[in-house]
Amino acid sequence: MTEARMFVILSNFTNDYKMRNFKSQNVVRGLASGTAEAEANLMLDEPKDFIGFLMAQLINRQLEDPNLESRVKDWKMTVVLATDYYPVTLTFDRGVRFSMGAASDATLIVEMSFGTIIRLVMEETSTIKAFLKGEIKARGMFRHPVAMKRFYGLLNAALKG
Amino acid sequence: MSLKEKFERIVGADHVSDGAAERYVYSRDMTENPPRTPQLIVMPSTTEEVQQIVRLANEERVPLVPFATGQSVGGLTIPQVNDAVIVDLKRMNKILDVDEEGMYMVVEPGVTFGHVRKYLDENHPGLRYTYAISSPFTSVIANALLQGLCDLSTRYGAMAEFINGLEAVLPTGEIVRVGSAILGDDNWFGRYPLPDLVGLFTGWQGMTGIVTKMALQLWPKKPFTRHFALFTFGDFMTTDLLKQIVRADLADDAGALSFSVVKGLIGMPAPIEAIEGEPDYGTFLTLSGVTSLVLDEKVRLLERMVNSSKVKEPKNLLIPFEAVARLMSEEAYGWVDFPSDSFKQLTEYDGLTWMGTYIHTKNWGEALFKGRKIVEKYGYELMAFLKPMKGMHFCEFKFIIRFERDDENLKRVRQCNNELLDLALDLKAIPYKTPVWSAKKLHERADPNFIELVRRIRDLLDPHGIMNPGRWGL
Numbered sequence A: 001m002t003e004a005r006m007f008v009i010l011s012n013f014t015n016d017y018k019m020r021n022f023k024s025q026n027v028v029r030g031l032a033s034g035t036a037e038a039e040a041n042l043m044l045d046e047p048k049d050f051i052g053f054l055m056a057q058l059i060n061r062q063l064e065d066p067n068l069e070s071r072v073k074d075w076k077m078t079v080v081l082a083t084d085y086y087p088v089t090l091t092f093d094r095g096v097r098f099s100m101g102a103a104s105d106a107t108l109i110v111e112m113s114f115g116t117i118i119r120l121v122m123e124e125t126s127t128i129k130a131f132l133k134g135e136i137k138a139r140g141m142f143r144h145p146v147a148m149k150r151f152y153g154l155l156n157a158a159l160k161g
Numbered sequence B: 001m002s003l004k005e006k007f008e009r010i011v012g013a014d015h016v017s018d019g020a021a022e023r024y025v026y027s028r029d030m031t032e033n034p035p036r037t038p039q040l041i042v043m044p045s046t047t048e049e050v051q052q053i054v055r056l057a058n059e060e061r062v063p064l065v066p067f068a069t070g071q072s073v074g075g076l077t078i079p080q081v082n083d084a085v086i087v088d089l090k091r092m093n094k095i096l097d098v099d100e101e102g103m104y105m106v107v108e109p110g111v112t113f114g115h116v117r118k119y120l121d122e123n124h125p126g127l128r129y130t131y132a133i134s135s136p137f138t139s140v141i142a143n144a145l146l147q148g149l150c151d152l153s154t155r156y157g158a159m160a161e162f163i164n165g166l167e168a169v170l171p172t173g174e175i176v177r178v179g180s181a182i183l184g185d186d187n188w189f190g191r192y193p194l195p196d197l198v199g200l201f202t203g204w205q206g207m208t209g210i211v212t213k214m215a216l217q218l219w220p221k222k223p224f225t226r227h228f229a230l231f232t233f234g235d236f237m238t239t240d241l242l243k244q245i246v247r248a249d250l251a252d253d254a255g256a257l258s259f260s261v262v263k264g265l266i267g268m269p270a271p272i273e274a275i276e277g278e279p280d281y282g283t284f285l286t287l288s289g290v291t292s293l294v295l296d297e298k299v300r301l302l303e304r305m306v307n308s309s310k311v312k313e314p315k316n317l318l319i320p321f322e323a324v325a326r327l328m329s330e331e332a333y334g335w336v337d338f339p340s341d342s343f344k345q346l347t348e349y350d351g352l353t354w355m356g357t358y359i360h361t362k363n364w365g366e367a368l369f370k371g372r373k374i375v376e377k378y379g380y381e382l383m384a385f386l387k388p389m390k391g392m393h394f395c396e397f398k399f400i401i402r403f404e405r406d407d408e409n410l411k412r413v414r415q416c417n418n419e420l421l422d423l424a425l426d427l428k429a430i431p432y433k434t435p436v437w438s439a440k441k442l443h444e445r446a447d448p449n450f451i452e453l454v455r456r457i458r459d460l461l462d463p464h465g466i467m468n469p470g471r472w473g474l
Helices: A003-020 A036-044 A050-062 A066-073 A114-121 A127-132 A145-160 B003-011 B020-025 B047-060 B113-123 B140-145 B235-247 B259-265 B292-309 B321-328 B330-337 B339-347 B361-377 B407-426 B436-445 B448-461
Strands: A076-082 A087-093 A096-100 A108-112 A136-139 B040-042 B064-067 B085-088 B095-099 B104-107 B163-169 B175-179 B210-217 B224-232 B253-258 B281-289 B317-320 B351-359 B384-389 B394-403
Touching: A050 A087, A050 A096, A050 A145, A050 B259, A050 B321, A076 A145, A108 A145, A114 A127, A114 A145, A114 B317, A114 B321, A127 A136, A127 A145, B003 B040, B003 B047, B020 B040, B047 B064, B047 B085, B047 B163, B047 B210, B095 B113, B113 B140, B140 B210, B224 B235, B224 B292, B224 B321, B235 B253, B235 B281, B235 B292, B235 B361, B235 B384, B253 B259, B259 B281, B259 B339, B281 B292, B281 B330, B292 B317, B317 B321, B321 B330, B339 B394, B351 B361, B351 B407, B361 B384, B361 B394, B361 B407, B394 B407, B407 B436
Parallel strands: A076 A108, B040 B085, B064 B085
Antiparallel strands: A076 A087, A087 A096, A108 A136, B095 B104, B104 B210, B163 B175, B163 B210, B224 B281, B224 B317, B253 B281, B253 B384, B351 B394, B384 B394
């Protein structure tokens, strides 16, 4: 796949999520909400590490949007977010669970430094630019393009609030 | 007439109590220091009432323990002898004067950091005071007398440095002033050139009298300010980088926290673990300038210093506070605007203690490195607070422990603090806001002539030994 083609595809994904993005001031809530059990499970799984806790809060804000929440509940994939601090694994399976370390059976492995995360939040760069500059690397995206589209869009929306 | 009735004649019946509930509350704090129940609590509202209380205490040989707002963590208002009377000063809560031109305020002991912030914002918006690393209910005078630190300590040192002068009731009942206001009111501009007798009251933990007024310096607000979070790795690398930043006079404030405290600030519930791979410290930096150009240049220099540090540690990261707020929520601005309240995480349990010191700059990194090993050995959360002081002339570090107050924990906390203090004294650090056990350890290592001089001065000022007897191990 050429860089140009990747850019177009990723741009579409980003715009798609921008359209659906739903801003919320709430911080932490149930991911797979709908049942008391689901809420309780989330609390048990609350990450004890910085990256996991932060990402959980950011993603939870996005999942305030019931449409997005309902779609995410149907996702089934495992994503390793490999930062320069340490990797965390996000398991999407009727909600999202965070765990420290890199799952060996990851659908996707997305590499980026915490500094890149900050630059994205500050909108000093975009996910597209960061990807093209090699500041974000993804393994598994050609084998799992749908998973890539989903995670990429969710991450983009989460970091931009 | 009973002692209670005599005090009631001075301050009124509504302001004296020997009730079991009040005596219990004043007998303890959150620390591991053992409680002791006072016989009475009296609450004066004027300097003259304080004077009458002290005179009565001399006649009756009753020990007095001054108490401002009770926010200290160090057992500092727990009586050290039986049958003490607590003199609670919180009714004396007036801001008596703000001198715009001389940039100082005159306050009573019940005035808190919260009071000052509100009053200045509403009446003197061009001036600012400071805040302590404690609740907004903390007494401004108490923190200054105890030589505590604040968000201006990185530039100006311990809070006692901010005192222009004070009024006190001596243990023998005389009312005295020290500083330039010996020539009258409206003249609290400074302490020099005079014998500097402010030192008769600072660091004495209430053994030399009861301070009833204090003049404290204020500062003009800088029109351009920016805040940053700095994530760093390693005790020595962190302190080395902070030394560079502060020596270059870039930061108004640099408050570094163990990363566990940062995680607490973003809402992580207790107990908080230090995870391998995470930064070791998060430092909140405040930069300011009289023009945006000055500020921008400071920011550029700061970025250059942090980038240089990446040669040794590529993961060091300077984060604009705008990013922190977007990641964590707008509430994050409260951490740097008036952050006292953000430290409420420290009261997660019913127990809270710390061992804090001022230390030579050369020993700062070693103290942190070895101190964290001690805290980890005892299995407590790693909650170090550190601050470069007075333009890097000296440093502060403390290890805070929040704990559940069961017997086992109380014993373990005492052991842990003891080891931390031994480490600090080995490195010639001076513990501050010392509980009695800590002061006694300091005495063992200090120049005996200094301790004897302290004793003589105390005996000279307080011949009947009524002011906070037993305090500071004397």
